Amino acid sequence: MTPSRDISRLIEIMAQLRTPGTGCPWDLEQDFATIAPYTIEEAFEVAEAIAQGDLEDLRDELGDLLLQVVFHSRIAEERGAFAFGDVVEAVTRKMIRRHPHVFADADGNIAPSHVEGVWDQIKAEEKAERAARRGGVEPPPSSVLAGVKAGQPALSRAMELQRKASKVGFDWNDPREVLKKIREEADEIEAALDRGDKTEMAQETGDLMFALVNLARHTGADPEMALRGTNAKFERRFHYIERALADRGQSPETASLAEMDALWNEAKLAETADKPR
Numbered sequence: 001m002t003p004s005r006d007i008s009r010l011i012e013i014m015a016q017l018r019t020p021g022t023g024c025p026w027d028l029e030q031d032f033a034t035i036a037p038y039t040i041e042e043a044f045e046v047a048e049a050i051a052q053g054d055l056e057d058l059r060d061e062l063g064d065l066l067l068q069v070v071f072h073s074r075i076a077e078e079r080g081a082f083a084f085g086d087v088v089e090a091v092t093r094k095m096i097r098r099h100p101h102v103f104a105d106a107d108g109n110i111a112p113s114h115v116e117g118v119w120d121q122i123k124a125e126e127k128a129e130r131a132a133r134r135g136g137v138e139p140p141p142s143s144v145l146a147g148v149k150a151g152q153p154a155l156s157r158a159m160e161l162q163r164k165a166s167k168v169g170f171d172w173n174d175p176r177e178v179l180k181k182i183r184e185e186a187d188e189i190e191a192a193l194d195r196g197d198k199t200e201m202a203q204e205t206g207d208l209m210f211a212l213v214n215l216a217r218h219t220g221a222d223p224e225m226a227l228r229g230t231n232a233k234f235e236r237r238f239h240y241i242e243r244a245l246a247d248r249g250q251s252p253e254t255a256s257l258a259e260m261d262a263l264w265n266e267a268k269l270a271e272t273a274d275k276p277r
Contacts, residue, residue, distance in 0.1 A: 001016070010066070011070055014027075018074050018075075018078065030071070031075060035068065035072060039065075039072070045064065046058065046065055049061045098122050098123070100122075144165060145161060145165070148160045148164060154209075155213060155224050158210050158223075159213055159216070159222075172214075172218070175218040178214050178218055182208065182215060185204060185207045185208040186208060189205060189208060236271070237267040238264075240263065240266070240267035240270070241263040245260075
């Protein structure tokens with residue numbers, strides 16, 4: 001198997017990875033749900049490469065994202081649902097349908113000012129068709145939650161859903177009430193832990209995270225930026241632990257949790273001492 005610029009080679013590689021007996025054990029264990037987090041991660045890495053202005057990295061990250069599409073398509077093909085070619089056909093049909101001003105069969109060109117209106121109309125038709133196919137009903141255009149995009153990162157979407165609901169009074173007036181909800185959700189996670197129900201634990205954890213986003217909204221904090229700040233803080237403190245252990249001739253693998261916890265507190269105190277008064 002050699003590298004190639006032809007998409008068919010990538011499809012062949014994925015098929016080989018998913019072949020029972022001779023394929024990759026890890027790839028064979030995956031399904032749509034287990035791969036989905038990697039798909040989201042790769043999309044974010046594409047965005048990061050763009051933000052960094054690194055076109056070589058962007059090329060690689062777009063390849064990783066394409067691999068996710070091929071992976072999902074292969075799983076679907078194995079189940080007799082659809083294949084990669086069907087994915088390509090579906091998106092080309094969609095783009096042609098959504099751009100009648102470009103791909104009109106006759107004199108169907110429309111003014112640029114009307115393009116957005118046509119796009120919205122066609123997307124609405126597609127949503128209605130999708131709802132009919134699923135046997136469900138799409139939210140009415142007049143819904144309070146209309147316009148909250150499903151494809152947003154979960155934190156951002158939770159914030160937007162809450163903002164929309166808040167406009168019609170479905171909200172707490174006091175952040176302390178949100179804190180009560182957070183404690184309630186934490187108690188429910190503990191009960192799920194006692195029962196050993198993993199599905200329930202995941203659901204209750206989601207409820208807790210939703211409540212935390214609500215608290216961030218009530219306190220004027222952006223949950224994404226707040227979490228990014230905490231991630232950076234964790235990295236700083238953990239690097240402090242690694243450096244301190246290295247000075248002792250140790251590593252995180254050889255140190256005890258108590259030793260690392262003590263160093264974590266040292267890092268925390270050092271940061272507090274360095275803060276301007």
